[in-house]
Amino acid sequence: MPHPSELMSDKLQLIQRWQTIAGELQASDVKLLVVSKYAPDEAVETLMQAGQIHFAESRPQNLRDRATRWPECQWHMIGPLQKNKAKYIGRFAAMWHSCDDIDTARAVAAHVSDRTLPVLIQVNIADNPEQRGINPEILTTFAEELSQVDGLQLAGLMAMAPKDGDVRAAFRHLRNLRDQLFDGRFAILCMGMSNDYRIAVQEGSTMVRLGSTVFGTGRSV
Numbered sequence: 001m002p003h004p005s006e007l008m009s010d011k012l013q014l015i016q017r018w019q020t021i022a023g024e025l026q027a028s029d030v031k032l033l034v035v036s037k038y039a040p041d042e043a044v045e046t047l048m049q050a051g052q053i054h055f056a057e058s059r060p061q062n063l064r065d066r067a068t069r070w071p072e073c074q075w076h077m078i079g080p081l082q083k084n085k086a087k088y089i090g091r092f093a094a095m096w097h098s099c100d101d102i103d104t105a106r107a108v109a110a111h112v113s114d115r116t117l118p119v120l121i122q123v124n125i126a127d128n129p130e131q132r133g134i135n136p137e138i139l140t141t142f143a144e145e146l147s148q149v150d151g152l153q154l155a156g157l158m159a160m161a162p163k164d165g166d167v168r169a170a171f172r173h174l175r176n177l178r179d180q181l182f183d184g185r186f187a188i189l190c191m192g193m194s195n196d197y198r199i200a201v202q203e204g205s206t207m208v209r210l211g212s213t214v215f216g217t218g219r220s221v
């Protein structure tokens, strides 16, 4: 058992990190999603009490469990999704970020009732077939198909930076795709993780997904 004063200081440090990052993002008018996929319940609860509302999970069952436990928060789905888990997202997600397959989208929509689920298309801007997402060349066609699915509302684009390569150029590419696809109308541009979010914000991100830099589990920028 850690000494109580150590626990307290961990908690305070978490709140301080969150406050600093949340303040920085608020000043740029960028929404902060706290990625809680590796965080224990106590840490999630600490941030909720500090005022964080938007959390992201990458596993459907974990999203369901946390959304059921804390319905006062908004639970975003950011991970790969198999059709047989679509019901958890249709029922419990506040937003689905990782949409890159039309059959899965229809399966999710079948479980959406009495509401419309905002969806982001995940785009592969990495030029690397091992990373997930829709190929930019078929984005327009995919967006048209998705727009016809009842129960879903296309709200913007999401991407992960290339693992190797020019991160800034990739983010700029996603921004251009968003501008073209939505023709100047507001649409979410969800890009930026712990080690690249400042670049993403400079390139026009409207929503970042931060895990390790908030929870203190990774190197900070």
Ligand SMILES: *Cc1c(COP(=O)(O)O)cnc(C)c1O
Binding pocket: 035, 037, 058, 078, 079, 160, 193, 194, 195, 209, 210, 211, 212, 213, 218
């Ligand atoms: C895990 C994850 C994040 C958060 O990553 P950090 O580097 O911990 O900030 C963001 N987006 C997606 C899609 C993830 O899977």
